Amino acid sequence: MNNKIKRFIPQILTLLFVIGVIGFFTLNAQVNMDNRGIDFGFGFLKQESSFDVQFSLIEYSGSHSYARAYLVGLLNTLLVSFISIIFCTILGVIIGVSRLSSNFLIRNSAAWYVEFFRNIPLLLQIFFWYYAALRALPLPEKAAPWFGVTFMTIKGYYIPSFIWNNLDVFLYSILAVIICILFINSYAKKLRETSGKQIPLFFISIGLLIVLPALSFLIGGVSLDFEIPVLKKLSQTSYTYEGGIGLPPELIALVLALSLYTSTFVAECVRAGIQGVSKGQKEAAASVGLTPNQILKLVIMPQALRIIIPPTTNQYLNLTKNSSLAAAIAYPDLVLVFAGTALMQTGKAIEIVSITMLTYLSISLAIAALMNWYNKKIEIKEK
Amino acid sequence: MFNVIRKLTSFAAMVAVLFVFTTETMAAKKSKTLKNTQKKGFVRCGVSQGLPGFSNADASGNWTGIDVDVCRAVAAAVLGDANKVKFTPLSAKERFTALTSGEIDILSRNTTWTLSRDADIGLTFVGVNFYDGQGFMVRKNSGITSTSQFKNGISACTNIGTTTELNMRDFFNSRGISYEPVAFEKADEVVAAYDAGRCDTYTTDKSGLAAQRTKMKNPDEHIVLPETISKEPLGPVVRQGDAVWEDIVRWSLNTMIEAEEYGITSANADSMKTSDNPAIKRLVGAEGEMGAAFGLDNDWNLRIIKQVGNYGESYKRNIADTGILPDRGPNQLWTKGGILYVPPAR
Numbered sequence: 001m002n003n004k005i006k007r008f009i010p011q012i013l014t015l016l017f018v019i020g021v022i023g024f025f026t027l028n029a030q031v032n033m034d035n036r037g038i039d040f041g042f043g044f045l046k047q048e049s050s051f052d053v054q055f056s057l058i059e060y061s062g063s064h065s066y067a068r069a070y071l072v073g074l075l076n077t078l079l080v081s082f083i084s085i086i087f088c089t090i091l092g093v094i095i096g097v098s099r100l101s102s103n104f105l106i107r108n109s110a111a112w113y114v115e116f117f118r119n120i121p122l123l124l125q126i127f128f129w130y131y132a133a134l135r136a137l138p139l140p141e142k143a144a145p146w147f148g149v150t151f152m153t154i155k156g157y158y159i160p161s162f163i164w165n166n167l168d169v170f171l172y173s174i175l176a177v178i179i180c181i182l183f184i185n186s187y188a189k190k191l192r193e194t195s196g197k198q199i200p201l202f203f204i205s206i207g208l209l210i211v212l213p214a215l216s217f218l219i220g221g222v223s224l225d226f227e228i229p230v231l232k233k234l235s236q237t238s239y240t241y242e243g244g245i246g247l248p249p250e251l252i253a254l255v256l257a258l259s260l261y262t263s264t265f266v267a268e269c270v271r272a273g274i275q276g277v278s279k280g281q282k283e284a285a286a287s288v289g290l291t292p293n294q295i296l297k298l299v300i301m302p303q304a305l306r307i308i309i310p311p312t313t314n315q316y317l318n319l320t321k322n323s324s325l326a327a328a329i330a331y332p333d334l335v336l337v338f339a340g341t342a343l344m345q346t347g348k349a350i351e352i353v354s355i356t357m358l359t360y361l362s363i364s365l366a367i368a369a370l371m372n373w374y375n376k377k378i379e380i381k382e383k
Numbered sequence: 384m385f386n387v388i389r390k391l392t393s394f395a396a397m398v399a400v401l402f403v404f405t406t407e408t409m410a411a412k413k414s415k416t417l418k419n420t421q422k423k424g425f426v427r428c429g430v431s432q433g434l435p436g437f438s439n440a441d442a443s444g445n446w447t448g449i450d451v452d453v454c455r456a457v458a459a460a461v462l463g464d465a466n467k468v469k470f471t472p473l474s475a476k477e478r479f480t481a482l483t484s485g486e487i488d489i490l491s492r493n494t495t496w497t498l499s500r501d502a503d504i505g506l507t508f509v510g511v512n513f514y515d516g517q518g519f520m521v522r523k524n525s526g527i528t529s530t531s532q533f534k535n536g537i538s539a540c541t542n543i544g545t546t547t548e549l550n551m552r553d554f555f556n557s558r559g560i561s562y563e564p565v566a567f568e569k570a571d572e573v574v575a576a577y578d579a580g581r582c583d584t585y586t587t588d589k590s591g592l593a594a595q596r597t598k599m600k601n602p603d604e605h606i607v608l609p610e611t612i613s614k615e616p617l618g619p620v621v622r623q624g625d626a627v628w629e630d631i632v633r634w635s636l637n638t639m640i641e642a643e644e645y646g647i648t649s650a651n652a653d654s655m656k657t658s659d660n661p662a663i664k665r666l667v668g669a670e671g672e673m674g675a676a677f678g679l680d681n682d683w684n685l686r687i688i689k690q691v692g693n694y695g696e697s698y699k700r701n702i703a704d705t706g707i708l709p710d711r712g713p714n715q716l717w718t719k720g721g722i723l724y725v726p727p728a729r
Contacts, residue, residue, distance in 0.1 A: 035624045038483070038505040051548045052564045062552045135579045154580050155538060232536060236526035238583045240536045249581070250565075330567045330576070336543065341566065344476055344544030347504030349483075 029350060044346045045070070051341055053332045055248050066342050073337035074359060080254050080333065081320040081363075087259035088319065089312075092266025099271045110267070118264035123325055125261055130253035130329040137249070140239040141231060149228045151241060156248045158229035158241040165223045173216035180212075181205045250331035254323065262319045266312055273308035274300065305378050313371035317364050324360070334359060414627035416488050417461060417678060425467045428454035429487035432472045432569060435594040436707040437493045437513075446470045450491040452697040453512055453619045455690070456635040457489060460683040465690035474568050476544040479504050482622055489632055490620040493588065495546045500620075509633035511618040512694075514713040514722060516611035517550045518589040520596065523606050525583070530554075530610045533584070538563040540573045540582035547587050550613040574598060588615045593707045631677050637725040638684045642666055642693035644716055649692040652685055665728055673728065684728070694723070 033040060045067040052062050057075045060068055098110035117125070135154065138144075143153040151158045164170065181204075188201050216222045229244035277300050285299040286292075326333040327340060339356045343349060420426055430438035430450055438448040446468075455465040471487050482490045483505045493515075494500075496508040519539075521527045533555075541547045543566040555562045565582055567573045574595050577585040585592065589607060596602045619636060621629050642648075645663045647655050656669040664670035668682040677683070691697065695716075703709045715721025 033505070038503075050552060052552045052562075054564050054566070062549075062556070131575070135581075139580050232534075234525075234534050234537055234583055235521070235532065237522060237524045238580075240538070240583075242536055248565075327568060330565050330572070332566075336566070336568075340476055340568070341543045341548060344479070345499075345549070347479060347500070349480055 033350075038347070040350065041348075042351055044348055044351070047346075049342065049345070051345065053337055054330070055251065055332055066346065069342055070334075070338045070355070073332060073334035076332055076337070077320075077323055077326075077334040078363070080251060080258070080326065080331065081323050083255050084258040084262065084319055084323070085316050087255065088262040088266055088315070091259060091263035092312075093270050095263060095267035096270025097274070099267065100274060114264040114267055117260050122257060122261050122322055123328060126253060126257040126325055126329055129256045130250065133256075134249045134253050140241060149226070151229060153241070154249065155240060156246045157252055158244050158246050160226040160228045161243070161245045163225040163227055165225075166221045169220040170213060170216050170222045173212045173220065177208050177212045180208055248331070250326070250329050253329055254326050254331050258319055258322060261322075262315050265315045265318075269308050269311045269315065270304075272311075273304035273306075276307040277303045302378060306375075306380070309371060309375045309378070313368060313375075316367050316371065320363055320367060321360060413678060414625055414631070416622075416625045416628040417631065420461055420488060424462065425469045426454055426458040426462065426489065427471065427487045428457075428468050429471050429473045429478055429481050429490040429492055430454070431492045432474060432571070434493060434570065434591060435597055436590065436702040436705055437594065438470070438472075438491070440470075440472075447701060449512060449697050449701050450493060450617075450619070452639070452691050452701070453491045453632070453636055454489055456639055456687040457632055459686040459690040460635050460638075460679060461631060463686060465686075474544075475542050476568055479506060479620075482506065482620060485622070488621065488628070493591065493617045494620055495588075495615045496618055497546060505623045506620050507623050507629050508618055508620050509629055510636045510725070511616040512636055513590060513617040515588040515590045515615040515617050517547055517586060517613040517615055518592055518611055519608045520577070520585045520592045520605050521583065521608060523604050528606075528608070530608055530612070533558075533560055533562075535561045536563070537584060538565055538582045540565045540567070540577045540585045541587060542566065542570060542573055543568055545587070546613070546615065551586055554612045570595065571598075588617070590617075590702075590708060597705075597707065627677060631679070634677070634684075634728065635687055638666065638687050638728060639691065639694040639697065640716075640723055640725045641728055642684075642688045643695040644718065647688055647693060648696060649689050652688040656685075662727070662729070671729070 030040075046065050048063055049066045049069045050062045051069075053060060053069065053072050055076065056072045057079060058068075058072060060072045095110045095113055098106045099114070101107045101110070137152055137154045140151070140153045140155055143151045145151055149160050184204060185201065188199050191197050191199065217224075227243045229241035229246070232240055232242040234240055281299055281303065282295055285295040290298065323333060324335040327336040330336070334356060339352055343352045346352070428451075430446065430448075433439050434448070436448055438446060438450040440446050451468075451470070454468045454470070458467045459465040471481065473481050473487075473490075473492060478490055478492055478494065479500075481487050490506075491512075493513070494508075495515075496511065500506055501508050519530055527533070537560065539551060539555075539562055541551060541564065548564070548566060551562075551564060565576060567576060570587075570591070573585065573587075576582055578599050585595075587595075589611060592607045596605055596607070599605060619632055621632055642652075645660070645666060647663060647666060652667055655663050655667045658664055658667075658669075661670055665673055666684055667688065668674070668685040672681060674681050674683045692700070698711060698714065703711070711721060713722045715723060717724040
C-alpha cells in the first residue's frame with residue numbers, strides 16, 4: 001500500500017498541475033473576455049461572410065457563410081499541399097538517385113542542388129519566386145502562348161478548361177479498368193505461385209487503361225471539348241484572359257517554393273534509404289540470376305522503402321504546415337482566409353485560432369495515418 | 384492519498400477564486416491604464432506600418448502623422464511630454480488583437496469606426512480624426528476616368544482584414560461586375576503588386592491612396608478616381624472597460640480640434656491664458672478644474688496645444704504640406720464648411 005501511494009503521488013501531482021494550468025488559462029481568458037464584453041461562441045460560422053476570395057475550388061461568394069469560407073481556405077491549403085507533395089516526391093526521388101550516380105557531373109549537381117535549396121529559409125524562397133521570378137513575367141497582352149493554348153502572365157497561368165459530355169460514363173470506364181487490373185493482378189500471382197508462369201502484367205494494364213476509356217469515347221457518347229482562354233481588353237492598357245482556367249501566380253509561386261525546398265529533404269531520405277541496403281543484397285540477387293531491373297524492383301526497393309517512408313512522412317507533414325506561409329503572398333489558404341480575413345471581420349480570435357489549429361492537427365494526423373498504413377504494408381512480415 | 388487530493392483541489396480552488404477576485408477589483412478601480420502608463424513613463428500606441436501623413440517613421444525612427452499626433456497629445460496630457468510614446472507598427476490584421484490583449488493602450492491607425500467593431504470585438508472608438516471614404520486608383524494611361532468603365536475580370540489589390548474588402552464586394556456586386564480580389568497583409572505588398580501590374584486597380588481609403596501614391600515608382604502615372612464608394616470615419620480606439628482612459632483619449636483629440644476653433648495655436652497658447660473668453664481660458668487651463676475628473680492636473684490641455692499644436696497645425700504639418708491632400712475637404716471645422724464638430728470642453 002505504501003509503495004503504491006509513493007508511485008501514484010507524482011503522477012497525481014503532475015495531473016493536477018496540468019489541469020491547473022489549463023484551468024488557469026481558460027479562466028483567465030473567460031474573465032478577461034467578460035471584462036471586455038467579448039462573447040464566446042461558434043454562432044458566427046452561420047453568418048454571411050460578405051467578403052470575396054480570389055481563388056476557390058468550390059462555388060463561393062460573399063453571400064455564403066463563414067463556414068463555407070473556412071471550407072474554401074481548407075481546400076486551397078489541401079490543393080497546394082497535394083500538388084507540392086507530388087512534385088517534391090518526383091523531384092526528390094530523381095535527385096536522391098542522382099546523388100548516387102556514378103557520373104561525376106550528375107552526382108555533384110544533385111549535391112549542389114540539395115545544399116542550395118535546403119539552406120535558404122523557405123519564406124525567402126517564396127518571396128523570391130513571387131516578387132522576383134514571377135514579377136518578371138509579361139503582361140497578359142504580351143504573353144507568348146506556351147504549347148499554343150496556355151499563357152503564362154504576371155496575372156497568372158491561363159490554361160484551357162475541359163468541357164465534358166457524359167463525364168460519368170468515362171469515370172465508370174476508369175473504375176472498370178481499376179477493377180479489371182486488380183483481378184488480373186491476383187490471378188497472375190496465383191498463376192505464378194502454382195505453375196511458375198509469368199504473364200506481362202504491366203502491358204496488359206496499360207492496354208486496358210487505353211482501350212476501355214477509348215471505348216467510352218467511341219460508343220459511350222463521351223466527348224471532350226476545350227475552352228481556350230481568350231485575351232480580353234479591360235481598358236486602353238490593361239488586359240486579362242477570359243474563359244479557361246486561371247491559376248493565380250500566388251499558387252504557382254507557393255508550389256514552386258514548397259516543392260523545391262522539400263524535395264531536397266526527400267532526396268536525402270531516398271539516398272539514405274538506398275545506401276541503407278547492404279551491398280551483399282545486390283550481389284546475392286545478381287548471383288541467383290535476377291536481372292538488374294528485378295534486383296531494383298524485388299530486392300533493393302522493398303528494403304529501401306522501409307527506411308525511406310518514416311522520415312519522408314515527416315517531410316510531407318512539414319510541407320503541409322509550411323503551406324501556411326501562403327499568407328505572405330496573398331494565396332487564399334486557410335490562414336489567410338479564415339485566420340486572417342474572417343478573424344478580422346468577426347473578432348472571434350479564440351474560436352477561429354483554435355479551429356485553425358485543430359484543422360492543421362487533423363490534416364497532419366491524417367497524413368501520418370496514411371503513411372503509417374503504407375509503412376505497415378511494406379514492413380517485414382514476420383511469420 | 385485522498386487527503387492529499389482534497390488539499391490540492393481546495394488549494395487550486397482558492398487560487399482560482401483569488402484570481403477572479405483580483406481581476407474583478409482591478410477593473411473596478413479608476414483607470415488602470417492611466418496608472419500603468421504613468422508608472423511605465425510612456426504611452427503605448429499602435430500605429431500603421433507606414434502610411435505617410437497618418438503614421439510614418441523617417442529614416443531615424445521618428446514617427447510623424449495625424450494619427451501619431453493623437454498619441455503624442457495623450458502623452459503630453461498624462462505624462463507632460465509629447466515624446467514619451469512607444470510606437471508599435473501593426474498590420475491591419477494584428478491591430479485589434481494587439482489592443483484587446485493589452486500590448487498597446489491606444490490604437491491610432493487609420494481605423495474605420497463601424498458598428499460591429501465597436502460592439503463585437505471589445506473595442507471602443509473615441510472619436511474621428513479624419514473623415515475618409517474608399518476610392519480606386521488606376522494607371523493614368525489605362526484611359527479609365529470613372530468606376531463606370533470597370534469591366535468583368537478586373538483584378539483589384541487591397542489589404543486583408545479591412546472594411547475595404549467588404550466595401551469592394553458591395554461595390555462590384557451591386558454593379559454586377561465579376562472581379563478578382565487579391566488581398567495582401569501589408570500595405571507595402573499591395574502597392575508593390577499593383578505597381579508591378581498584378582492588379583488593374585488598387586482600392587483603399589482615398590487618403591491612403593493619396594499617401595501610397597507618393598511611394599510609387601512614378602506617382603504621376605497613377606490617378607485616384609473621383610467616386611467615393613463608402614464612408615470611412617477614421618479615429619483612435621481604446622480597449623473596452625476603462626471608461627476614464629477612454630475619456631482621456633477622447634478629450635485629448637477634442638482639445639486639439641476645439642483649440643483650432645478658438646484660434647489657439649502652439650505659438651500663442653501661453654498668451655491665451657489672459658484671454659477674455661472663458662471657453663478659451665478653460666482650454667488652456669486658466670479657468671475651471673478640467674483635469675480633475677481624469678485624475679490629471681489643470682494644465683493637461685495647455686500642454687497638448689503647446690507641444691503638439693491644434694488640429695489645423697497637425698493637418699497642415701502632416702497632410703497638407705507633404706502634398707498628400709492639400710485640400711481639407713470634410714476635415715475642415717464646422718464653422719468653415721467642414722464637418723469637424725466636437726462637444727464643448729466645459
